[in-house]
Amino acid sequence: MAVESRLWRPAAQRNVRNAWSYIQGHRSSWSSASAAALSSATSLVNAYLLHGDVETMEFGVLADMEDIKEKARKKLLINQRTYLRLYLNSYEELVQFVLQMTSAAKSMKTYLNSSGGPLINFTNVEAIVDGDSGDGGGVPVFSNLPMAAHELLASEIVSMFQKELKVKWLLASEFCKLVYPTLEEVYSVQKELSSPFGSEDMSCTSILSSTEQESKEITKEGANTMGHEVKSPKRETLQVYLTALLAEVYIIKDRIEEIGKIYSEEMSVGLFGTP
Amino acid sequence: MERLVRKYEQRFRRVKEEMSTWDALHGRLVKQYSNAAAILDRLPVLVAVENYGVLGNELSMARDLPAAQVESLELLFRAMTNTLSDLSRVVAALEKVWRDGCQLLKAERQQPTASQMQQRVGPRPSLQDCVNGLHTLYQMHFDEYNLKVAIVSSLTYGSRGEDVSALQSLLVDQPNIPSTEVRYIFDLIDGGEGK
Numbered sequence: 001m002a003v004e005s006r007l008w009r010p011a012a013q014r015n016v017r018n019a020w021s022y023i024q025g026h027r028s029s030w031s032s033a034s035a036a037a038l039s040s041a042t043s044l045v046n047a048y049l050l051h052g053d054v055e056t057m058e059f060g061v062l063a064d065m066e067d068i069k070e071k072a073r074k075k076l077l078i079n080q081r082t083y084l085r086l087y088l089n090s091y092e093e094l095v096q097f098v099l100q101m102t103s104a105a106k107s108m109k110t111y112l113n114s115s116g117g118p119l120i121n122f123t124n125v126e127a128i129v130d131g132d133s134g135d136g137g138g139v140p141v142f143s144n145l146p147m148a149a150h151e152l153l154a155s156e157i158v159s160m161f162q163k164e165l166k167v168k169w170l171l172a173s174e175f176c177k178l179v180y181p182t183l184e185e186v187y188s189v190q191k192e193l194s195s196p197f198g199s200e201d202m203s204c205t206s207i208l209s210s211t212e213q214e215s216k217e218i219t220k221e222g223a224n225t226m227g228h229e230v231k232s233p234k235r236e237t238l239q240v241y242l243t244a245l246l247a248e249v250y251i252i253k254d255r256i257e258e259i260g261k262i263y264s265e266e267m268s269v270g271l272f273g274t275p
Numbered sequence: 276m277e278r279l280v281r282k283y284e285q286r287f288r289r290v291k292e293e294m295s296t297w298d299a300l301h302g303r304l305v306k307q308y309s310n311a312a313a314i315l316d317r318l319p320v321l322v323a324v325e326n327y328g329v330l331g332n333e334l335s336m337a338r339d340l341p342a343a344q345v346e347s348l349e350l351l352f353r354a355m356t357n358t359l360s361d362l363s364r365v366v367a368a369l370e371k372v373w374r375d376g377c378q379l380l381k382a383e384r385q386q387p388t389a390s391q392m393q394q395r396v397g398p399r400p401s402l403q404d405c406v407n408g409l410h411t412l413y414q415m416h417f418d419e420y421n422l423k424v425a426i427v428s429s430l431t432y433g434s435r436g437e438d439v440s441a442l443q444s445l446l447v448d449q450p451n452i453p454s455t456e457v458r459y460i461f462d463l464i465d466g467g468e469g470k
Contacts, residue, residue, distance in 0.1 A: 167330065174329050236320045237328040240340070243317055244330060247347070249339040 008110075009141070015110045016141050016150050020263060022104035023154060026097040027256075030161065033097065037090035037168065038245045041175065044083035045238045048178055051076040052232075077179075084179045091172050098161050105154035109147060142266040153259050163250035171241050174233070181232075276387060277396050282379060283405035286372050287464045290412055293372070294457075297365045297416060304358045304423065305447050311351040311430060312439045314344050318432075355427050359420075366413070366420045373409040380406065398466040408460040419451035 054072050062068055138146045145153075233241075320326055321341045330336040380387070380402070392403045400408075426442045 167336070170329050233328050234326065236323070236326040239317055239320050240326045240330065241328065243321060243344065244336060244340055247340055247343045249336065249343040 008139075012110045012141055012147065016108050016147070017267075019104045019108045019154065020150075023101050023157060024260075026101045026104070027157075027161075030094060030097045033090050033093040034168070034245070034248065037087055037094065038242070040083045040086035040090065041171070041245055042242055044080055044087060044175060044179070045242060047076050047079040047083060049235065049238070051080065080179045084175055087175060088172060091168055094165055094168060098158070098165050101158050101161060105151065105158045108151050108154060145262075145266055153262065157256055157259060160251050160256070164248050167244055167250065171245065174241065178233070276391055276394060276402060277399065279379065279383070279387075279402060280396070280399050280405060283376060283400075283402070283409075284464060286376055286409060287405075287461070289372055290369060290409065291461075293365050293368050294412075294416075297362065300358055300362050300365065301449065304355060304362070304427075305443075307351050307355045307358060308427065308430070308446055309443060311348055311355070312434075312443055314348045314351070315430070315432070315434060315439065316436055318344060318348075352430075359424055359427060362420055362423065366416050369413040369416050373413040376406055376409045400463050400466055404463050408464055411460060412457070415452045415457070419449055422451060 051073055054069050054076070057069075059065075059068055138148070141147055141150060318341065321344060324331055324337045327337050387402060393401050395401045395404075423446065426446050429442060430439065
């Protein structure tokens with residue numbers, strides 16, 4: 001065991017360290033992308049609300065100008081589409097970050113011993129230790145925590161971001177409906193917005209189908225009222241959406257800091273404590 | 276007397292430093308206050324579940340979001356208290372500068388006469404100008420500090436929207452520190468240094 005773990009440790013440590021620094025790096029890029037998403041969502045909502053208000057607005061001296069309201073509406077619609085595009089771009093970035101974080105959290109183990117089969121080494125490490133299931137039989141990687149604990153902590157952080165991504169995804173579909181109220185357009189945008197969680201995440205696909213159903217109902221209503229008048233969300237709801245984007249309730253900063261502290265303690269002891 | 280005036284000019288340089296600290300703290304306080312006001316403004320919207328639209332269906336958002344906002348509101352309250360105590364330190368420093376200035380006069384072996392107090396040498400300010408300037412600047416910041424404390428402590432969960440925005444503009448304006456008067460005092464003092 002001692003020999004094995006001595007052979008096992010350096011590669012495992014390097015791998016774990018890399019995985020953590022990946023997660024940390026993507027976390028900081030997440031925060032800049034999500035700030036960008038918030039600001040474009042704010043502009044989008046403002047343009048949307050203004051668009052609704054154009055009819056009752058006082059234009060003063062401008063009122064005599066030809067088609068001023070029509071032009072203002074058109075302009076605001078174009079703005080909405082631009083901001084929606086920006087929001088979706090930021091969202092796509094966020095998806096990428098979360099995907100990379102997820103794969104980093106899953107690739108902490110250096111070796112994988114499939115049941116009875118040959119040992120699979122899934123990083124570019126030359127040395128292979130036989131009979132290793134990847135967690136070194138539960139020995140501490142650095143000083144105290146075994147591999148399983150590292151993986152648990154990493155997946156805890158990643159799941160926070162996954163939850164938050166789901167919120168952003170829900171809001172993305174809402175914003176799409178806001179800007180493109182008719183069914184065809186919603187479909188085309190939603191096709192672009194593939195679910196980040198793959199097909200195995202049932203909850204997310206069920207949300208997708210439910211929103212599709214909803215938009216079908218909406219177009220039915222729209223067909224009845226003969227026009228683009230769909231059930232538009234209230235001002236308050238939009239405010240809640242923006243606050244949700246701002247607050248990122250599922251990303252618990254205190255807990256992330258705590259985990260970071262645990263890890264750095266591990267590391268600093270590990271630097272001098274490894275045999 | 277010119278020797279004394281020069282000493283006072285040093286004191287005013289110190290006041291200037293303190294006042295730039297004040298400005299930075301003031302900016303911070305305004306930012307914190309407006310953030311807190313924004314949160315207070317949207318809390319009633321956030322506690323109503325029917326406002327959650329698509330987010331209300333599956334996630335525990337309707338419960339977590341107001342909680343998170345209240346938490347950051349509490350943090351803002353605490354941060355504002357900290358900023359206020361930093362501001363009170365600036366006020367105390369200004370008071371000390373003024374008292375030291377008074378002490379400077381008293382320590383003279385030969386007390387300056389009334390006419391000497393008024394006397395001006397070239398572009399330099401008179402002794403009376405210096406003492407008065409120090410006192411006025413201290414008094415302004417002292418009053419403004421008290422106003423800020425009153426405004427910040429009036430911000431509670433029960434505050435109404437229009438009150439909050441009125442108080443916010445009062446906080447931004449700093450009515451007790453009129454910038455023209457401050458500039459007048461410093462112009463008077465800098466008369467001797469400007470060259």
